[in-house]
Amino acid sequence: MASPRVRVIVLNSALGPLDYRVPHGMTVEPGSIVVAPLGPRQLLGVVWDADRLPTEEVGDNRLRNLLSVADAPPVPGPLRRLIEWTADYYLAPLASVLRMALASTSALEGAKLVVEYRATGDVPDRLTPQRAQALERIGDRQGLVRELAAIADVSDGVIRGLVKAGALKGIEVDIDHPFPLPDPDHAPPMLSDVQQDVAGTLRAAVDARAFQPFLLDGVTGSGKTEVYFEAVAQAIATGRQTLVLLPEIALTEPFLKRFHARFGCQPVAWHSGLRQSQRRRAWRAVASGQALVTVGARSALFLPYRNLGLIVVDEAHESSFKQEDGVHYHARDVAVMRGHFERCPVLLATATPAIETRQQVALGRYAELRLPGRYGAAQMPSIHAIDLLREPPDRGRWIAPRLVVAIDEALARGEQALLFLNRRGYAPLTLCRHCGHRFQCPNCTAWMVEHRLIRRLACHHCGHVEPTPRVCPECGEEEHLVACGPGVERIADEAAALWPQAKIAVVTSDTIWSPAKAAEFVARMESGEIDIVVGTQLVTKGYHFPDLTVVGVVDADLGLSGGDLRAAERSFQQIMQVSGRAGRGEKPGHVYIQTHDPAAPVMQALVSGDAESFYAAETEARRDADAPPFGRFAAIVVSSEDKDAALETARALGRAAPQFDVMQVYGPAPAPLAMLRGRHRFRLLVHARRTFDVQDAIRDWLGRVEWPAKVRVVVDVDPYNFL
Numbered sequence: 001m002a003s004p005r006v007r008v009i010v011l012n013s014a015l016g017p018l019d020y021r022v023p024h025g026m027t028v029e030p031g032s033i034v035v036a037p038l039g040p041r042q043l044l045g046v047v048w049d050a051d052r053l054p055t056e057e058v059g060d061n062r063l064r065n066l067l068s069v070a071d072a073p074p075v076p077g078p079l080r081r082l083i084e085w086t087a088d089y090y091l092a093p094l095a096s097v098l099r100m101a102l103a104s105t106s107a108l109e110g111a112k113l114v115v116e117y118r119a120t121g122d123v124p125d126r127l128t129p130q131r132a133q134a135l136e137r138i139g140d141r142q143g144l145v146r147e148l149a150a151i152a153d154v155s156d157g158v159i160r161g162l163v164k165a166g167a168l169k170g171i172e173v174d175i176d177h178p179f180p181l182p183d184p185d186h187a188p189p190m191l192s193d194v195q196q197d198v199a200g201t202l203r204a205a206v207d208a209r210a211f212q213p214f215l216l217d218g219v220t221g222s223g224k225t226e227v228y229f230e231a232v233a234q235a236i237a238t239g240r241q242t243l244v245l246l247p248e249i250a251l252t253e254p255f256l257k258r259f260h261a262r263f264g265c266q267p268v269a270w271h272s273g274l275r276q277s278q279r280r281r282a283w284r285a286v287a288s289g290q291a292l293v294t295v296g297a298r299s300a301l302f303l304p305y306r307n308l309g310l311i312v313v314d315e316a317h318e319s320s321f322k323q324e325d326g327v328h329y330h331a332r333d334v335a336v337m338r339g340h341f342e343r344c345p346v347l348l349a350t351a352t353p354a355i356e357t358r359q360q361v362a363l364g365r366y367a368e369l370r371l372p373g374r375y376g377a378a379q380m381p382s383i384h385a386i387d388l389l390r391e392p393p394d395r396g397r398w399i400a401p402r403l404v405v406a407i408d409e410a411l412a413r414g415e416q417a418l419l420f421l422n423r424r425g426y427a428p429l430t431l432c433r434h435c436g437h438r439f440q441c442p443n444c445t446a447w448m449v450e451h452r453l454i455r456r457l458a459c460h461h462c463g464h465v466e467p468t469p470r471v472c473p474e475c476g477e478e479e480h481l482v483a484c485g486p487g488v489e490r491i492a493d494e495a496a497a498l499w500p501q502a503k504i505a506v507v508t509s510d511t512i513w514s515p516a517k518a519a520e521f522v523a524r525m526e527s528g529e530i531d532i533v534v535g536t537q538l539v540t541k542g543y544h545f546p547d548l549t550v551v552g553v554v555d556a557d558l559g560l561s562g563g564d565l566r567a568a569e570r571s572f573q574q575i576m577q578v579s580g581r582a583g584r585g586e587k588p589g590h591v592y593i594q595t596h597d598p599a600a601p602v603m604q605a606l607v608s609g610d611a612e613s614f615y616a617a618e619t620e621a622r623r624d625a626d627a628p629p630f631g632r633f634a635a636i637v638v639s640s641e642d643k644d645a646a647l648e649t650a651r652a653l654g655r656a657a658p659q660f661d662v663m664q665v666y667g668p669a670p671a672p673l674a675m676l677r678g679r680h681r682f683r684l685l686v687h688a689r690r691t692f693d694v695q696d697a698i699r700d701w702l703g704r705v706e707w708p709a710k711v712r713v714v715v716d717v718d719p720y721n722f723l
């Protein structure tokens with residue numbers, strides 16, 4: 001009988017599926033994680049369902065043997081289907097998507113035992129004072145040699161001596177000790193009637209064990225989290241796993257705290273800040289089904305859950321769910337597909353749904369659940385526009401008089417204020433007033449942003465930094481360099497000048513770069529140690545500070561410039577979210593929006609609170625333009641350090657573009673960010689009917705064109721970033 005042959009996806013994006021032979025004595029099944037030979041190398045791979053992938057035919061006699069099978073559960077079927085779908089939809093190599101599922105290689109090494117020691121009760125013949133001290137302090141504790149040495153305040157040698165003398169004995173333990181189990185009945189809230197209704201629907205959906213997407217649309221502070229926790233409780237009670245996706249790791253910390261208060265222990269956190277041992281433990285617990293609730297950013301979506309019963313995408317409108325490098329996927333959309341393959345409900349929670357999501361509701365594909373008012377006594381904040389032309393700030397300042405007065409009053413009442421400006425650093429542009437020189441990044445088509453706190457100019461696209469110069473490199477003049485426009489640091493300076501007694505915190509990704517930093521910020525806000533927060537989009541979501549009553553949007557027009565089709569929608573969402581931080585407790589909130597164009601539809605919608613007509617108008621504009629969700633876009637970005645090579649490839653692609661009535665190709669044109677990280681960029685934009693299989697057309701098209709190795713061609717399906 002011929003040896004069984006299996007089809008394997010190896011973790012090498014340049015290779016398609018390969019066939020291998022399963023050697024005698026080895027058993028594998030679809031999903032088994034294996035080590036396969038490739039030339040002289042060994043590669044990790046996953047055995048795939050034979051009938052689902054094409055390969056080149058290789059004769060049995062040329063097949064090589066698999067080398068080993070990992071001591072880890074096989075990649076489950078629903079996840080294999082998700083990996084196929086993601087690779088297909090986003091035109092990515094299967095191996096690149098699979099790599100996200102195998103995100104901890106140490107987890108594949110199998111269970112690991114370590115030896116811990118504990119006292120046997122025997123007293124050694126030679127009982128030195130140190131040994132006596134060690135035995136006394138260790139008592140009936142158990143630990144690694146170095147842990148016991150630390151407890152006993154003796155050297156490792158003393159502990160080892162005690163082991164040799166038979167006073168301590170070794171016990172093998174698993175390093176992946178289980179995570180604590182959340183208790184669904186630990187501290188359930190008393191839900192209001194509306195909340196109770198929604199929670200009931202969600203609990204039933206969890207019990208139904210069927211695919212069903214929901215939009216949980218509730219204003220900020222309406223209790224969305226509280227309500228979806230009821231669905232989580234139901235999943236826990238029935239022994240099924242939950243995945244909660246958050247848009248930023250900065251939000252993890254407040255979430256963990258809240259979860260702890262509700263369920264008595266923390267969930268499993270998955271993010272880029274984990275140590276290798278923590279990743280391994282989390283991965284294995286997810287794969288075994290022991291981890292009942294996992295919270296994480298995008299990458300948690302591809303973990304190998306064993307029995308997923310619920311997926312929650314919190315702040316589902318956030319554009320940070322869109323991954324902009326590697327596999328260009330949108331975590332919100334992939335989450336829905338995962339729910340489809342896992343046959344479980346998917347809950348998109350947000351106060352400001354994306355137009356795409358609303359459209360799915362309109363089509364009847366997603367069920368809508370609403371929480372129309374804030375919970376308890378909290379009222380929605382009042383929102384006022386400040387016309388910067390009519391009531392401008394003083395010269396050289398950015399905070400208008402009316403907002404100054406509002407903050408004065410809040411501080412006098414002992415309350416807190418938030419100034420929002422979505423721009424890191426001190427100033428977005430530095431200019432020589434003598435010769436007009438502007439400081440530009442050497443690698444990107446972008447201005448260098450001054451960061452005064454660290455005395456550097458930084459490029460926000462590639463990370464290039466240089467010391468802030470004193471002299472203009474162009475004309476050599478000193479004392480003529482000026483900072484143009486404000487960033488958060490400049491607003492913080494202005495606030496410090498206006499309110500010298502106030503304690504001011506700047507919150508951006510420069511200051512809050514880890515969950516621990518976020519926790520520190522939250523603690524300082526809660527204890528009233530901070531009076532005024534100046535922050536970027538990082539402070540717009542999730543946080544709940546009852547004493548924060550005034551929010552000022554320093555430049556509401558900022559997000560509206562640029563040719564992004566979602567600009568108005570995104571500005572609306574961002575300002576609604578930041579407004580949602582005001583007046584969440586019993587004290588009323590006030591929001592001031594500084595704008596040059598108070599008549600713009602976005603500003604009108606924000607002030608009147610009439611989200612519906614804004615959404616309706618935006619939706620119609622999209623429909624007229626055949627823009628998403630009615631039509632579909634894909635961007636093809638061609639880049640190279642060699643400008644001519646990039647241009648030539650882009651033109652070749654342009655010439656080879658397929659002709660269809662239902663699909664137009666625009667370009668190539670220099671991408672708006674014509675140079676990025678030292679690479680020249682050209683873009684082709686594909687615009688097609690919703691029903692048209694763009695992926696297939698693009699796959700076929702790119703397959704017909706060849707380009708040199710120094711040119712990179714990246715396809716972004718459903719792009720969010722039009723730079």
Ligand code: ADP
Binds near residue numbers: 189190195220
């Ligand atoms: P959202 O997620 O919609 O912004 P949250 O779930 O954060 O709203 O709720 C806002 C605040 O109101 C939180 O402090 C939350 O604990 C509180 N809250 C909401 N619903 C209840 C409830 N039924 N019982 C007690 N507190 C609640």
Ligand code: ZN
Binds near residue numbers: 443677
């Ligand atoms: Zn740069």
